[in-house]
Amino acid sequence: MDTGTHIVMGLALAGISTLDPVVAESSAATTSVMIGVVVGSQIPDIDTILKLKNNAVYIRNHRGITHSIPAVLLWPIALTALIYPFFPETNLLHLWLWTFLAVFLHVFVDIFNAYGTQALRPFSSKWVALGVINTFDPYIFGIHIIGLIIWAFGANPGYTFIYIYGLLIAYYFLRFRARHKVYKEIKTMIPDATEIIIAPTMKFSQWRIAVMNKHQFFVGRAENNQVQILDQFNRVPVPETPVLNAAKKDKNLSAFLSFSPVYRWEIDEYDEYYEVRFIDLRYRSNDYYPFVAVVQLDPQFNIITSYTGWIFSEEKLRKKLEIIPN
Known part of the structure; x- marks a missing residue:
């Protein structure tokens, strides 16, 4: 997801953490956990700084090791070690648990983008990209903003965002269903397809499509489950020259x-x-x-x-x- 969405998701998780009695029992616990959750929801994207070096380094490494299994385990430990000395009266276990949840949620939601992550490293360097949610989804971002406004007007943040996340789970199922319909339509049009890539856009009913069979590439789009092929290219192997x-x-x-x-x-x-x-x-x-x-x-x-x-x-x-x- 984009940085803005990760920020509002971090704030939402901070709101949900207030339902934890251990977090709610003192201002120190509440403050420390909120810091851990908000920072933890951003920390895997620290590799964005690589873009200052050059695009090649950024492309090779973004959402790589910083989103891997070891990183998901180590980021919460590092953040907890940094935060705890400032709030020694907080509960160390609960600070770590909520920070871990924030880091895990960041990596988990990135898997649903077309870009994906190398979340299975070190066991596999394969990019895990489900292609269901656009990097910026206005519906997901918008409902978080609504939740934050409701919180600002005095509603209980925990129950507010529990309800919102229930709606988001249903939304993700709808996105999977919509993508599957597009996939079936492509298979009907190009039955000998060897690879089908379906990428979401910011519009719910529109998708980008790239398909290949043994001899051709097909590029197109889908709207309201209707697939349109816009370009076709012959597959020409890269020669040894x-x-x-x-x-x-x-x-x-x-x-x-x-x-x-x-x-x-x-x-x-x-x-x-x-x-x-x-x-x-x-x-x-x-x-x-x-x-x-x-x-x-x-x-x-x-x-x-x-x-x-x-x-x-x-x-x-x-x-x-x-x-x-x-």
Whole structure:
């Protein structure tokens, strides 16, 4: 989920913690647990700071080790160790339990996004992405805001958010049901599909679709359970050529390939350099594919410059590459 949603979910969990008699028995216990819950609901995303280094490092590591099984166990211990000295009269066990719940909830809800997490590390490095909830879901965020407003007007926060979370559980079931209907429709249209990726959008009834069979890629969208194929591409294996072999050694392209399961590739040859471009097919938006990796190499196959990330115009891409377009 996005940062804003994690924040409001942390506040909601802080409200629910007031139902714990041990937490409610003293102001020190209440304050310490609320700090632990709010910080714990954010701490797995500390790896966002990697974006300051470069996109390649960020793509390779975001929602990786910080969302793993060891991290889910260690974050609450570390936060409890930091908070407890300031509130020695609080109950240590309950402080740890609520902080652990906040960290676990953060990682758990991220699994439902299309981006996913490596939540099974160290047992598996596979990305767990159920593709049911958009990274920012206005319904989930909105109902949390309503709950916080009700709390501000004096309602019991614990019972308020218990009721809201009951509604959210029902909402998640509805999202699974809606996604399954889209999946069935795709299987009817493309019965020989070998992989189907269905990504949610901010709109309840709209989904992005990327499908592959042995010979083709299909890119489309679904709205109200109606599937529309917008683009089709032949699947062309990446050949073993000097240009491509050299490009694959680039850190940006390597990061892209570690993250993207469905892509096509292009090579352009200019007078002074080659340009290799890999295009992720999962994020089609307004007839454009914004998530790419581009590598430029000189005639001797030395890397000149490269980029991976989100680009919504060719002009911005050229600026990132710092190459005057031909």
